[in-house]
Every structure is written in structure tokens, then in C-alpha cells.
Amino acid sequence: MAVPRECVKALIDRLSDEQVQALWVILESMAWPVEKVSPEEAAEIKEALAEIEAGKGVKAEDVWKEFGI
The missing domain is CATH 1.20.5 (Single alpha-helices involved in coiled-coils or other helix-helix interfaces)
Structure with a gap:
């Protein structure tokens, strides 16, 4: 079952700035995999x-x- 982007964006809006920074690190590594x-x-x-x-x-x-x- 695919998660709609809107649901993910809504969850991100509920995070603190520190949590968003941590999530950014994780997402960046997923979006730009190491060769x-x-x-x-x-x-x-x-x-x-x-x-x-x-x-x-x-x-x-x-x-x-x-x-x-």
C-alpha cells in the first residue's frame, strides 16, 4: 500500500526543527545513494x-x- 505524499508532508509539518534536520539527513542518503x-x-x-x-x-x-x- 503506497503512502500518499500528502500524508508524509503532513507528518513532517508536525516535527520540530531538530527532527526535520535529522529526517533530512536520512532522506538525503536515500535520494543520493552511495556508489x-x-x-x-x-x-x-x-x-x-x-x-x-x-x-x-x-x-x-x-x-x-x-x-x-
């Missing part, structure tokens, strides 16, 4: 993080300089 990371992407992320931790990362200032920013 799944492939095993290859996970490996690339892990490698990049290891390089950063080892001090091999590129400084933002160097990138900005390269692009003239």
Missing part, C-alpha cells in the same frame, strides 16, 4: 592512501602552480 566501489577502484584508493602516508603525495600548491592558479 559502489569496484575491487579495482578500492585497490587504487588503497595504493594512493599508502603513497600519501609515505609522503609521496603531490602538494596542492604544486598543482595550483602547474595550472596557473
